[in-house]
Amino acid sequence: MSTNKQQVSKEVPFRGGGFTHKPIIFVGPLVFVCLIALLEWGTSTGWISDLTLPRPSGVAQTLVDLYNSGLLFKHLLPSLTRLLMGSIMGITAGIAVGLLIGLFNLVRAGALPVVAALFPVPKIALLPLFVIWFGIDEGSKYALIALGSFTPTVVATYAAIDNVDRGYIRMGQSFGLSWVSIVRKIVLPGALPGILSGLRISLAISIILLVAAEMLGASYGIGAYVLEAGSLYDLERLFAGVFILSVLGVIINWFVGVLEHRLLSWRT
Amino acid sequence: MNLHINNISHRYSDVNVLENINLEINQHQIVCLVGPSGCGKSTLLRLIGGLEKPSSGQVTQIGNPPENSINPLTYIFQDFALLPWRSVYDNISLVLEDHGIAKKEIKSIIDDVLERTKLSEFANAMPKQLSGGMKQRVAIARALSVRPAVLLMDEPLSALDSQTSELLMDDLVSLWDREKFTACYVTHNLSEAVRLGHKIVVLSRRPGTISEVVTIDIPLNERKNHSEALDIKQKYLWNLMREEALLADKELINVN
Ligand SMILES: Nc1ncnc2c1ncn2[C@@H]1O[C@H](COP(=O)(O)OP(=O)(O)OP(=O)(O)O)[C@@H](O)[C@H]1O
Numbered sequence: 239m240s241t242n243k244q245q246v247s248k249e250v251p252f253r254g255g256g257f258t259h260k261p262i263i264f265v266g267p268l269v270f271v272c273l274i275a276l277l278e279w280g281t282s283t284g285w286i287s288d289l290t291l292p293r294p295s296g297v298a299q300t301l302v303d304l305y306n307s308g309l310l311f312k313h314l315l316p317s318l319t320r321l322l323m324g325s326i327m328g329i330t331a332g333i334a335v336g337l338l339i340g341l342f343n344l345v346r347a348g349a350l351p352v353v354a355a356l357f358p359v360p361k362i363a364l365l366p367l368f369v370i371w372f373g374i375d376e377g378s379k380y381a382l383i384a385l386g387s388f389t390p391t392v393v394a395t396y397a398a399i400d401n402v403d404r405g406y407i408r409m410g411q412s413f414g415l416s417w418v419s420i421v422r423k424i425v426l427p428g429a430l431p432g433i434l435s436g437l438r439i440s441l442a443i444s445i446i447l448l449v450a451a452e453m454l455g456a457s458y459g460i461g462a463y464v465l466e467a468g469s470l471y472d473l474e475r476l477f478a479g480v481f482i483l484s485v486l487g488v489i490i491n492w493f494v495g496v497l498e499h500r501l502l503s504w505r506t
Numbered sequence: 507m508n509l510h511i512n513n514i515s516h517r518y519s520d521v522n523v524l525e526n527i528n529l530e531i532n533q534h535q536i537v538c539l540v541g542p543s544g545c546g547k548s549t550l551l552r553l554i555g556g557l558e559k560p561s562s563g564q565v566t567q568i569g570n571p572p573e574n575s576i577n578p579l580t581y582i583f584q585d586f587a588l589l590p591w592r593s594v595y596d597n598i599s600l601v602l603e604d605h606g607i608a609k610k611e612i613k614s615i616i617d618d619v620l621e622r623t624k625l626s627e628f629a630n631a632m633p634k635q636l637s638g639g640m641k642q643r644v645a646i647a648r649a650l651s652v653r654p655a656v657l658l659m660d661e662p663l664s665a666l667d668s669q670t671s672e673l674l675m676d677d678l679v680s681l682w683d684r685e686k687f688t689a690c691y692v693t694h695n696l697s698e699a700v701r702l703g704h705k706i707v708v709l710s711r712r713p714g715t716i717s718e719v720v721t722i723d724i725p726l727n728e729r730k731n732h733s734e735a736l737d738i739k740q741k742y743l744w745n746l747m748r749e750e751a752l753l754a755d756k757e758l759i760n761v762n
Pocket residue numbers: 518523541542543544545546547548549550694712
């Protein structure tokens with residue numbers, strides 16, 4: 239470097255930053271408020287025809303009426319029961335089968351092709367079959383939701399087990415831990431993050447299938463309510479039902495988040 | 507308890523990793539294994555501890571491990587292998603729970619071992635809160651808690667910075683002074699080998715065979731005062747290994 243000339247000095251430009259997640263709390267609600275305000279304004283001025291979208295205030299009124307008439311819980315209760323029963327069955331069976339696939343080569347060899355064949359089948363297409371197998375009442379609905387949440391849970395569970403650091407397992411073996419202890423104290427806790435993130439997906443699929451399950455032989459239920467409103471082209475009731483389903487999804491997501499926070503506190 | 511390694515050879519599918527290894531690991535001795543990268547040191551250690559079966563030959567225990575030994579052949583891993591979801595205390599209790607020891611006794615073992623490794627105040631810390639050196643000390647504490655007859659260490663200090671590994675090496679020396687543990691210590695660091703080894707086994711490049719065994723008679727705790735003698739040993743070892751390392755490098759170039 240020359241020293242006799244006047245040296246130019248300037249600050250080194252900043253090139254880092256970005257690509258990280260920072261929670262910005264108020265933006266989410268703000269987007270919702272703006273969207274709803276825009277819709278309200280559009281539908282009340284006639285800029286958006288009431289055949290395209292319902293008025294948000296009308297939807298809100300429908301929800302209030304639904305609540306006041308007591309019909310809300312009449313619809314919500316059977317739906318929640320179906321969702322709960324179906325997904326509990328599907329998820330417990332899914333975790334069990336996923337564990338077996340993850341732990342035993344023989345089961346893996348036998349069950350993996352079956353799961354792979356089952357996964358892409360649109361479960362809704364099987365609903366008529368389930369009605370014959372399990373009856374038009376609750377049985378077929380549980381079965382549909384259970385099967386729908388089963389396959390993604392299986393895949394998430396065995397993938398999570400495959401991803402457990404083999405070094406930990408070798409450590410356990412080197413200290414003479416029993417097979418059961420290795421599974422219970424090393425494999426399962428190590429697979430838990432993967433199993434829980436699979437839970438998010440399975441539960442979302444359960445909600446989708448809930449609506450489908452109520453297509454046949456259900457007089458009450460959020461899905462039945464939405465489908466009926468849709469066939470009558472009653473947009474306000476349709477959107478009221480959709481709103482309830484969304485809230486359900488948000489609540490379930492939050493619930494899994496709490497579960498993760500409690501069970502996986504060691505990660506952060 | 508002594509370990510005899512009788513004529514062990516090992517291969518992975520079509521690669522010969524080890525050939526005709528004969529070695530004795532005698533009580534109260536630290537045997538260091540050095541050799542070029544990929545020559546099969548880690549493999550040999552896994553064979554010694556029974557984590558893998560040799561293709562031929564066997565490892566035999568001569569004499570019984572001490573009565574109170576819970577896990578006679580105990581590893582200390584390069585990457586520590588501490589479960590991130592268990593605290594320091596629980597990581598140690600993990601390896602004691604399976605051996606039919608009473609809860610109270612487990613607690614006294616852990617308290618004692620944490621005390622000996624100066625970790626008492628970290629009993630409830632989670633692994634992610636600890637520095638690398640601390641993690642390895644926890645792993646050492648865990649290994650000591652099962653009262654091993656032979657410690658099998660695979661490059662236990664190589665994931666640490668040089669100051670930390672220097673300190674831990676001093677810890678190991680004073681630990682050996684007190685407890686005269688038996689160990690097989692894999693390293694690629696020759697200065698570690700001459701500081702800790704009673705016997706230094708030099709392996710050739712793959713297929714790994716024993717090319718020379720160097721013994722050092724200076725007691726461990728006096729080695730700091732004999733740096734010239736150790737330097738000579740280290741230079742000698744380096745000369746043995748350099749040829750091998752160069753040849754191993756050439757081999758890689760030919761492969762590419
Ligand atoms: N499970 C395995 N399957 C196939 N090959 C393996 C396996 N483990 C090790 N090897 C091969 O065996 C050879 C010896 O590996 P090993 O890890 O024992 O060497 P090392 O002396 O410990 O090397 P480093 O100094 O890098 O730790 C290497 O070529 C490696 O690729």
